[in-house]
Amino acid sequence: MSEITKITVKGARENNLKNVSLEFPKNKLVVFTGVSGSGKSSMAFDTLFAEGQRRYVESLSSYARQFLGNLKRPEVDLIEGLSPSIAINQKAISHNPRSTVGTVTEIYDYLRLLFARIGHPHCPNCGREVAPQTSKQIVTQILDKIKQEIDSTPYRLLILSPITRDKAGDFHGLTENLRKQGYKWIRVDSNIIDLYSDFGIVKTNKHNIDAVCDRVSVTKESLKNELDLYGRLIDDVESAMKLSNGLCLVGQVNDVSFEFPDQPRL
Ligand SMILES: [Zn+2]
Numbered sequence: 001m002s003e004i005t006k007i008t009v010k011g012a013r014e015n016n017l018k019n020v021s022l023e024f025p026k027n028k029l030v031v032f033t034g035v036s037g038s039g040k041s042s043m044a045f046d047t048l049f050a051e052g053q054r055r056y057v058e059s060l061s062s063y064a065r066q067f068l069g070n071l072k073r074p075e076v077d078l079i080e081g082l083s084p085s086i087a088i089n090q091k092a093i094s095h096n097p098r099s100t101v102g103t104v105t106e107i108y109d110y111l112r113l114l115f116a117r118i119g120h121p122h123c124p125n126c127g128r129e130v131a132p133q134t135s136k137q138i139v140t141q142i143l144d145k146i147k148q149e150i151d152s153t154p155y156r157l158l159i160l161s162p163i164t165r166d167k168a169g170d171f172h173g174l175t176e177n178l179r180k181q182g183y184k185w186i187r188v189d190s191n192i193i194d195l196y197s198d199f200g201i202v203k204t205n206k207h208n209i210d211a212v213c214d215r216v217s218v219t220k221e222s223l224k225n226e227l228d229l230y231g232r233l234i235d236d237v238e239s240a241m242k243l244s245n246g247l248c249l250v251g252q253v254n255d256v257s258f259e260f261p262d263q264p265r266l
Helices: 040-058 062-068 101-105 107-118 135-149 172-180 226-243
Strands: 006-012 020-025 078-080 155-168 185-188 191-194 206-218 249-252
Touching: 006 040, 040 062, 040 078, 101 107, 135 155, 135 226, 155 226, 206 226
Parallel strands: none
Antiparallel strands: 006 020, 006 078, 155 206, 155 249, 185 191, 185 206
16 A cells, blocks of 8 residues: 555635635644735644544444544545644633643553553663563673683672662551561662661661662682572572562672771762
8 A cells, every 4th residue: 555645625615715625744733924904824723633533433333423523525526645743723722831742642651551561671771672571681791791701800780670660658567567577678779788687777768779689709719619509599589579579689899908898889
């Protein structure tokens, strides 16, 4: 099927239009200009939009049509290449400064759904595609990165499970629950907190909270036993994903020290 590239109007006589015939390209911004009364609105609203909407309504079921009523056919001999139309008047419908053509017409809701279904999300920072991964794929990537980057100092990781994002509260129940499940540390915003220490979370502020599933220190020596490391990381990643319904954060510790730091720089 060849693509329709223009809209053809023949013999438009709506209001003060005097048998006007014209063609204009599709998928382009087309502007009507002229003095008051020259028929700009008669062409745009009373002919093109009226016919586009009439055809749209005709495509609906007779049940739906009984609520909409039959729309009058505009005074025109022929219109070709027209799609279902929407019209946005110059009068302000909404005073919300964030309104756009998409939100006012509610097309945005459909676009959002469409992109969510067929889109391939990409990371806004590095441009790489974001896709679900299995725990095996995650661990294989971690191991590859370690092997590429490891030197004489230990390569240290925090395996984190993101639990809350941007929520206020003291999270007393959550921390108690994590302790019961055997967790020793959490990360609140960027601070590691020992769950067995005397700590407080400011109730009125919003926080990001991650459970620390494991602190892993890898040396060239321990890499020789790759299978053990693989098994441990699989356990860590799977418990992280279980705790936060499928999410896992892996942080590389950047501090240059042999000990695992209390407040690692990720
Ligand atoms: Zn990225």
